[in-house]
Amino acid sequence: MARPSIFSNQYDRQVRRRKRRKKIIIFLVCCLGVYLAVKVYLGVNFNEVSFKKIAAKLEKEQTQKEDSNKKTSKSVNKTTKGNSKVKPNKNASKDQAVNVKLADGKQVIVTYNTEGKTKKIKAVNLNGVDGEYNxxxxxxxxxxxxxxxxxxxxxxxxxxxxxxxxxxxxSTNGSAFSKDNIIQTNQNYIWCASPKFIDDNTIVYISQLPWFDNRTDKYIWRTTISDKGYANTNLHGNDVKINNVTDKGIEIVTDGTTQYMKADGTTTN
Incomplete structure (x- = not known):
């Protein structure tokens, strides 16, 4: 399209016409673009399409999309609810307090911790009992x-x-001595004191047995849970202490001398 000459007496009119043609061309190009988009996207013949049909098809597609979103949402909710029902962990750690009644009726509170199949003592509350524990x-x-x-x-x-x-x-001559009778007669007598484990089956403690006279020596006695046997180990002294278990055995100090005893009763320095 030739440009109008500025020297022409029709210049203004030609310019207006030229602009109008440009607008018409742009409009037609837009219409063509809309036509192609509708035909490709909707897959319909443009000649048969009306605005109502286009609107109906768009509305149908929107409805289908919403229905699909609802189904997806329900599926997610079901999955979430299903996952919310967490199965209990059988190996989870839990504590349990047990009241243990002594012979005189007093109770000691023992707290156990259970993890899986393993049950261990976590804490001990003597609950007013005059004593000690190990x-x-x-x-x-x-x-x-x-x-x-x-x-x-x-x-x-x-x-x-x-x-x-x-x-x-x-005694070796067959005489029997009752614990209760002995400590009632002599309240300072040590029949047994400071018991401690060497292992889960073996316990050692301090006693003045086998003597009931004025001797001040104290002995280390040993007992086992499985056979309930008692034996004097003949470790003794005026000052006797039972300390903690080490790799060498339980530490025993008699009059300043340190020895280590194994569960079988053998000792080493």
Whole structure:
């Protein structure tokens, strides 16, 4: 399209006409673009299309899209609800407090921690009992020592309690001596004291047995849970202490001399 000459007396008119033609061409190009878009996107013959049909098809596609979104949302909700029902962890750690009754009716509170199939003693509350306690190396068993009556109690991993006190001592000549009678006669007499585990089956404690006279020596006695046997190890002294378990055995100090005892009763320096 030739440009109008500025020297022509029709210049203004030609310019207006030229602009009008440009607008018409642009409009036609836009219409063509709309036509092609509708034909390709909707897959219909433009000659048969009306604005109502286009609107109906667009509305149908929008409805289908919304229905699809709703189904997806329901599926996600079901999955979320299903996942919210978490199965309990059988190996989860949990604590359980057990009241253990002594022979005199007093109760000690033992707290166990269970993780999977493993059950261990976590804490002990003597609950007013005048005594002391010692936990085995595996933390599954417990000794409770009651000072007034000089009694020893063994508690297992299930809270079952048994009195393991050496009640009667029989001398080599066959004479029998009752614990209760001896400590009633002499309140300062040490029948048993400071019991501690060497291992889960073996316990050592301090006693003045086998003598009932004025001797001040104290002996290390040893007992086993499995056969309930008692034996004097003949480790003795005026000042006797039972300390902690080490790799060499349980540490025992007699009059300043340190020795280590194994579960079988053998000792090393």
């Amino acid at each position: 936990i085995s190396p595996s933390a599954q068993n417990l000794i409770i020592y009651e000072k007034t009556g000089q009694n020893m109690y063994y508690v297992d991993s299930n809270g079952n309690i048994s009195d393991i006190t050496y009640k009667t001592y029989t």
